[in-house]
Amino acid sequence: MNHLLNIVRKELKELMTIGSFVSVLIMMFVFMGAGSMMGDQGESITSPSDIGFINGDGGLWADRTEEFLISIYVDTYGISEEEARGFVKVMDIPLDDGAAIVEGMRSLGLDAAIAVGPGYSSNLDNGIRAVISEYYIFTNPGLLGSAGSSITSLMIGEISDRISQALVSEIADPDLTPFLLSPIKGTDAHTYIDGELHSGVRPLDISMGVMNQTLMVPVVIMMVIMMIGSIVISSMGNEKENKTLETLLTMPVGRTVIVTGKILSAAIMGLVYGIMYMVGMMFYSKGMTDIGGLGGSSPADLGLALGPVDWLIVGTMVFLAIFCALGLCMILGAFAKNYKAAQTMTVPISVLAIIPMLLNMFASWGSLPTAIQIPLFIIPFTHPMMVMQNLMFGNTAVVLAGMAYLALFAMLTIFITVKVYKSDILLTGIGQTKLAKAFAGKRIR
Amino acid sequence: MDALTVEDVHKVYGDREAVKGIDFSVRTGEIFGLIGPNGAGKTSTLRMMSTLLRITSGRITVCGHDVATESDEVRKIISYLPEDAGAYKDLTGRAYLKFMAGFFADGAEAEKMVAYGMEMADLGDRIDSKVDTYSKGMMRRLLIARAIMPAPKVAIMDEVTSGLDVINAFEIRKIIRKISEQGVTVIISSHNMFEVDMLCDRVAMINDGRTVLCGTPGELKERFNASNLEEVFVKAVKG
Incomplete structure (x- = not known):
């Protein structure tokens, strides 16, 4: 052998x-x-989840922002507009009351909400970058679970792009090019954690x-x-x-x-x-x-x-x-x-x-x-x-x-x-x- | 008084009976040999005597103490040297003796015990070398010294000269005779019947887990009209 x-x-x-x-x-x-x-x-991150929308402005661009959000759900998740509207929960809460926002989110079972404040529409009308705020309730879902907060940030980016497209079709002023390319500052994040609302952080940062x-x-x-x-x-x-x-x-x-x-x-x-x-x-x-x-x-x-x-x-x-x-x-x-x-x-x-x-x-x-x-x-x-x-x-x-x-x-x-x-x-x-x-x-x- | 008695001892491992009924007794100060072929049940019997294995049935006493019920007392008066035993390789010979002496005495008494052990081991300067540098003969001398330094009443040694050269085996047998003269009862197991013939006062022959014969080498040889114990064993087993 x-x-x-x-x-x-x-x-x-x-x-x-x-x-x-x-x-x-x-x-x-x-x-x-x-x-x-x-x-x-x-899978839980990539499937659609409820999101809150607080309209503290009441202007035209605020309404359009809500519509853009719904259309993003339709495009991203391949669902009908009606289904998308079911995921976007409109909340009527004053933006200066953080506790009320958290309470409102809790009552609707939301982990994330976005908000537009007073002056949002007029800023966009006047060529000034507007702010969309993000609100989160941190539930310690671990690193993967917290990655969901990134999706909300991405959605704000997409909203900014859609507003940009709408603005470009309506305004053709070369001096406003920087504004037209990026009309939204989506950096105003707030996260509720352990009884307190902390500004400037998202759940993923915390995780x-x-x-x-x-x-x-x-x-x-x-x-x-x-x-x-x-x-x-x-x-x-x-x-x-x-x-x-x-x-x-x-x-x-x-x-x-x-x-x-x-x-x-x-x-x-x-x-x-x-x-x-x-x-x-x-x-x-x-x-x-x-x-x-x-x-x-x-x-x-x-x-x-x-x-x-x-x-x-x-x-x-x-x-x-x-x-x-x-x-x-x-x-x-x-x-x-x-x-x-x-x-x-x-x-x-x-x-x-x-x-x-x-x-x-x-x-x-x-x-x-x-x-x-x-x-x-x-x-x-x-x-x-x-x-x-x-x-x-x-x-x-x-x-x-x-x-x-x-x-x-x-x-x-x-x-x-x-x-x-x-x-x-x-x-x-x-x-x-x-x-x-x-x-x-x-x-x- | 008998230093050790073994009465109808059995040992079962799972579904295999290794010891099927062994009887003998050892008198104080005797060198007693347990002989038989490999797998006869010698090591199992020695391990039961040494409190290492539980007795399935039967009874063993050491200086009157029941091995099964008074194992702590038995351990104080015996020394057991397993076949092919080793020592902790990272220790020196001296440190190994010190470690072992610590189980029997403290302070000056332990020092005295170690000094006696070193004398018996007779390793010279090598006593301060690490154990893993020792030859087989040196290792065996160290282990025998360890076994006898606490002055046990009964020393149990399994295949004590197995694998040693003539000189080392001779030295070990000399040590065994010496401690026997000092009053220590020694029980050795071996499949080398010539060694047992030379060394032991009495022997028990074991085959297939049972005691076949027991007596002095002289008596057994005379009874079977044999010139050595090997011949006795063959005649006893084969009839």
């Missing part, structure tokens, strides 16, 4: 285990799920700002969990391979002490890694913020900054999550017969860390459907990854429930680890059980 073929066949036989395929399949489903979720979010501040924690947590997970599981594999574990287990010391000692030392390493990564990520984040336009709005300027108690909660959550990860790793490591087997055991931990991190990048807790929230809640690493956003937007119940769950999960994993350390599995692995024989040992044929 060809020597190369002989070696390849032997290597493939060793590598193609059910376990390795399951790991890859899980990762495939994770990415498929994330892609599908992003697709759903994208980007929040993400810049909060993305660091999930990434660091994911990296720390993957790293310490690998260290702990590999160390267990090494201990078994070198039989140092057998010696250790015959020492006159309780199994609880051995488990706690191993977890505590790995947790300290995890914290050290976490701090080091955090420092690096802070520089990265600062660099990103310094690049114009990528920084978004500062959450602190919008009253979303975290206080000392919030940071204490974040720290506690991270510490508990590390404990949970280590508990899981110790349990998985107990089943690893040697160093090589230990390497594949790290996959479930990595998957559990990647899922919430990916979701956290594109969506917020509140924007997720219950069917996703439930499995996400069960994954312990979700809670420290989403805690900053949840604290910023006042989801205290989710934070407290998550903390209680993490504490319970950590205790449970340590309890199970001690049980495993007291059992034969630690030395014999699962290779001796009927279940293991039916599953783990089988190779793909």
Whole structure:
């Protein structure tokens, strides 16, 4: 037989285990799920949604602006004029009363509204650029959801173009060319957030700002969990391979002490890694913020900054999550017969860390459907990854429930680890059980 | 008083019974050999004696303490040396002995224990080298030193000279005889029946998870009219 073929066949036989395929399949489903979720979010952005229109001017151009808005809905979404009129909700609210605008938007279930104020028509008639204001209610729908605010801005741009075309056909004054090309200043944005109407920001700016501040924690947590997970599981594999574990287990010391000692030392390493990564990520984040336009709005300027108690909660959550990860790793490591087997055991931990991190990048807790929230809640690493956003937007119940769950999960994993350390599995692995024989040992044929 | 008793011990892994009924007892200060072919159940029996594996049925006592119900007490008086055991590779020989001594004593007593361990290991300057630079013989001497430095009442050693050259195996056997003279009960397992013949006061022969014979090498050889234990074993198993 060809020597190369002989070696390849032997290597493939060793590598193609059910376990390795399951790991890859899980990762495939994770990415498929994330892609599908992003697709759903994208679909919700590209489908027509209600928009408010406040006419504070009453002039001809204000009426035409409303008509342009309706025609943009017709052209963009391919719907009838009648359907388009259903999406444009005309609101009769004075523009100097921000609270009334927000209240009016809320009562109509609107996230966005545009408004033209007094002098709008006369400005356009007199060759002066007019202003269309944007109003948003920020509901923390995540980065993808917030992208909807860009569509409103684009619509204002389109309105400006249509007004420009109308003006050009009516006025033929070369001195007014700059005005005719861009008759609307669409930069007057207001966003209602956490009880206050902030000027000069849109939801997407806020989401980007929040993400810049909060993305660091999930990434660091994911990296720390993957790293310490690998260290702990590999160390267990090494201990078994070198039989140092057998010696250790015959020492006159309780199994609880051995488990706690191993977890505590790995947790300290995890914290050290976490701090080091955090420092690096802070520089990265600062660099990103310094690049114009990528920084978004500062959450602190919008009253979303975290206080000392919030940071204490974040720290506690991270510490508990590390404990949970280590508990899981110790349990998985107990089943690893040697160093090589230990390497594949790290996959479930990595998957559990990647899922919430990916979701956290594109969506917020509140924007997720219950069917996703439930499995996400069960994954312990979700809670420290989403805690900053949840604290910023006042989801205290989710934070407290998550903390209680993490504490319970950590205790449970340590309890199970001690049980495993007291059992034969630690030395014999699962290779001796009927279940293991039916599953783990089988190779793909 | 017997240092160790094993009464009708069974061990089942999943649907496989590895130990199907083993009985023997070891007197205080004896060097006792557990012999049999690979897969006979020697390691499982030693692991049950050392509190590492649960006993499926039967009873084992060490110096009167039940292994199943008084495992903490048993661990205080035994030392177990697994087959092909290693030490923590990033530690030096001295640091490894210190780490292990820490489980038995503190302060001056622990220092004394380490000094005794270093003397037994007899590694010279290499005691301060990292363990992963040790040869197999040096590693085994370090591990034996670790096993005997806390002065256990019972030392359990699995295939203690397996894979060692003649000189190293000879040195290890010398150490085992020495600690036995100091009153430590030693139980060794081996599939090398010549070694057991030379070293052990009494032996138990195990085959297919069961005790086949038990006695002094001399008695067994006389009973089966054999010149060595290997011959005894073959005659006992094949009839």
